[in-house]
Amino acid sequence: MGATTSGKRGEARRAASSNSHIQREVFGVILIALSLLMLLSLLSFVPGEATVVASGDPVAHPPRNLIGSFGALLAGGFFYAIGGAAYLCPLLLGRWGIRCFSQVPMSLELRTAGSSLASVVFFSAFLHLEANGIPTMTSGIIAQGIAGGVVGGTIAEGLRTVFAGTGAHIVIIAGFLVSLLLSAPLSLGEAVRRIPQSWATVREGAVALIPERSIEVEKTVSNRRVRGKSARSATLSDEDESVAGRDQESEVISGLPAPIIQPFRVVHSSRDVEDTDLEVVVPARESEDYRLPDPEMLSDPSGPLDRMSDEELKAQSEVLSRALRSFGVDGTVTEVRPGPVVTMYEFEPAPGTKVARIVNLADDLALALKAISLRIVAPLPGKSVVGIEVPNRSRETVSLREVIMSDAFRRARSRLTMALGKDIFGAPVTADLKTMPHLLVAGATGAGKSVSLNTMLLSILFSAKPSEVKLLLIDPKMLELSVYEGIPALLAPVVTDMKQAGNALNWAVGEMERRYKLMSKMGVRNLAGYNKKIADAAVDGELRGGDVSVHLGWRMEL
Template sequence: MKRKQTTDQRGPERSRRYYDIVGLSLTGTGIACLVWLVLRQHAPVPGILISGLRWFAGVGAFAAPLLMVFVGVMLLFGYKRFSFSHATYGSILAFLTFVTWRHLQGDPGALPPDVRLDGPLGAMVTDPRWSQPYVENAGGYLGAILGWALSSLFGSPASGIFLAMFALISLVLIVDRPFAEMIRSLGKPAQAGVDAARKGVVAIRERKENGRVQGDVLDANEDVIQQDAEGRSGLIRRLTRREVLDPDDGNETDPAPPRRTRPSRVVPLPPAAEEGAAEPEAIGPGPRSDPMYALPPTSILRDAPTVVNRRAQQEHAERIKILEKTLDEFGIGANVVEIAHGPTVTRYEVQLAPGINVARISALAGNIAMALAAHNVRVEAPIPGKAAIGIEVPNSTKAVVSFKECVESAPFRDPDSRLLFALGKDVSGQIRVADLATMPHLLIGGATNSGKSVCLNALIASIVYRARPDEVKFIMVDPKRVELSLWDGIPHLIHPVVTDVKQASGIFRAVIREMDRRYDRLAAQNARNIASYNAKAPEGERLPFLIVVVDELAELMAQAAAEIETSIERLAHLARATGIHLVIATQRPSVDVITGRIKANIPSRIAFACIQAVDSRTILDRVGAERLIGRGDMLFLPIDAQGAARIQGCYLSEEETEEIVQYLRTQDTPDYTMRPIEATPDGAVVDGVDADDELFEKAVRLVVSTGHASASLLQRRMRIGYARSSRLVDMMEQQGIVGPQDGAKLREVLITRDDVDRMFGPPA
């Protein structure tokens, strides 16, 4: 027995030594072959190896030593992670394509006419492409065989087409990005130049309409100047027809003729004044994101290391015997009928003999853990939907669930929801995902270093992998200033990551104001929720989802408990229909942090490892989280589930998060359109727009000149946020300047230019 234990202990050491020896041998041999190929040495051993490599692969002989070095290094430093991937298969296909192309593209000349053989074999022998000198300087006999097969089956012209096709397929496998996405990325520089030119032309036209084009007046020939102005005006109309004309200004009158300017002089225009930049507004639909925006590729994510437990079957058999023996010692007749092997724990499904009380099994969790020498054992009595008891035992070898594996899985590719996020793998090894839209809010709790922050990052990353910035917006509150600050600057944000508790209170007030404003818009369209509203609304006025993520609720409750609790309660009550969802996390799941008012309105919860059973009850209203083993091990209790599911959360490293954030920042810039609403001493709130708004007169004159009114028109023409423009339209409606909104139709303007002059005086 001792000898067996010694052998088992030496097993990993011998395995490690074996990989070291093989890895060093491959690395050294590969480097030596590279040196021999470069220096063309003709010693006996190098000569034989070089001749064999050139005979086999021709000029592709350099690939074999490089492959040997690569495999050797992998065995030395990462033998557990060595596995074939898409890039590996793509590299092999690229190598085969190269040697085939190299064989077919050369011109070997011709053999002497007296060398002739009949039949297919004779044709091969007499073909100069099969001569050894040519083969060794082309693609070797490997390329010769592949090239002969390709040209014989499809002919010479089609062979080139197929080789190009194989080259593109290998490129797609190596890069691991969609082909259309690669083509779009190649066209980004040119598209950026075109977009910049179009924006400049649009800016010129807008300044001409407002009479602000600067230039020197000349006493030149009137006909020449008029022709030049008309030519440039026509060019502007042609270039900006798709950029400027939309349903909001379809009845727009033609602009006044431009002033006479010196044809040979280009007057530099100052950058457009961002009037709304100093006063950020609450979120609105706004213009769509850059059409060149591409979702993040999975190639920037990392594969999980492969973990193989060769003694898994033996361990399961031993544990089954121990389980049945332990239960029998306490007078409980039971049989293990099924095993579910997950990445972190294995669930043994036990069927009890008739007349056995289920509660007796739960009371024996400590005895079972001691008998199995396990860290912790959780008993699920009974398993939902099964006539069996689940005994969950930690695995001796734990596997990591990578975020990349979850993102590439079939459940994650459901196109129906933009708010789908990856959770990890359950005890049966199946990928689990959840939809935030159906929850509709989520509460996450657990002890420090239990996996709560990684779960938050995986949730955010999942959504940005599925949704564009014009489809989903984020507000992130991070009083700890550690985790969510990594996401600062992504285009999905409508406010920089909030780290101040006082500012967080103002942000919650702004979100409540945004919720009320969205309900007004839903009522105007006779829509029940955001989905039906977006189905009716024009493309430019659709509402994005808004997700409010709070990393540490305890810090907010410690400084502003009453206001934060009231804000969360109201949002949790009402915000679902407007597309606003809460994700709240805390590492101190006590009753003074997760209060009854908060918990009653957030039915979907995730509990990570807790210190004591009372914390598990606070999060889930049931025990069980105190028996989790940490490091991403969670209990997930959605709103529509009868019991909590045990899941090993997917792991998203900090380096992967930074890669995702850097990619998103290169795609687009954030539009910070939400501002906190400050509270006055008497309890009122100030949100930045009142009846004396300095832009009110300008907005009135604009809608009267165009003949119709809409929030998107003011937003685009006045460079302000959507919320401010919509409030200006509401103010005009209250004062009888424009009519009410009638579905998707434009608002009617009820006054004339003379009425405007009587209201505000003649224009300056």
């Protein structure tokens, strides 16, 4: 019985809540409609029309107000009461109507409505103080010198009697701000703090409206200037010189080195085609005597450290087989693969043995082999065996020189190839950063994050010239990347100030967006396809689109 009563009460509360919500929405629609009617009435107000409508025949003298007689009377009444502040009323009504569709409590809505009404009254008083006695105000009753209407004039004159003109201004402005803060969810302090950000947004928007300077094409030039014949002659124009000067003067980060820029004007064979903006991002020219670092300067790889002999590996295999048999798992070790850090034992279980039984014995096998831990790969891909990785007694130190001088690294075509180390079998491991959307390095303290990061950077520096790869390094700790300060491949000095880091990252975002636009214009999906298309067009003489400004270097401006 009690449960039934409780359920009925819950249904009644939900029904009441639903009805209340519907009532709020209906009220909101009515308020929005009234705000639109009032706005149109005020905008189409004709001075003196309200008096004619009130005393005359609206059929014989139809009002010119967009809302008819009702609009003429409504606008005339509001202008008479509060003057120019009447224009705030439809805005506040519309805002109140929209808020009725939210879940704001009604008590808060009433407080907001009262504060909004007070702000209108104070604003009308302010208009009266500013425009009282000026006979050239725009319309109707305002032209009679009471821009704030009867209400605003009464309040303003009363305050002027008590506080004089200056004091009345202070009181009215303070009252307007207080009522505005109570009626709107805003903070003056937050508004002041956002002024610099708003100014930056406006400035960026203004810069974005400036049309692109010219059709820019950046392509690799090997130690010689672009020379052409009559149809491909390249001459340096005064306009390009001024543009290049502005490029070098603009700085995104304080202390950014000036980019290497070689602007030219290239005239290609004329064809009946539509002009197309092209812009190519390719490396700048470095000095002729620049050479890549020699891997020989790296430390020699240390020799094998106490590697296990074949006899020891065979004995360890027998120990592993006996340990598995003691746990009821029959089989044989078919192959042993010693590596620099771990040794892989390939164990072939007897037919009918479940792999899960072997996986669950990892801790027991580590105890039997006197190992700190071991890893079981069950099964090995492409084989009918289970891989058991056991740590070596002594770990080898993997040398960067050994990996960089390996065939896997030397044969890599990408300039962003990174040497990562060796796999468990001792084979060099490399990766192409170009194929990775993102690269995150994570790990516990002492796991080798700094070593891996420096290895990746050095791999790029050993295979790419400064004209081929540029680095933008941000080092909040001021310890990890300071050793790279001053190298030619740096796009900017190593950033350690977080305020400057924001500027650097903003430049990077702008550069990414610029490249996306260029690839979109060329109809390609990646930089490799873009560079190939431009290189082929340059060789075949098919670059079209009028004058093309060849921009060699890295654009530093946003």
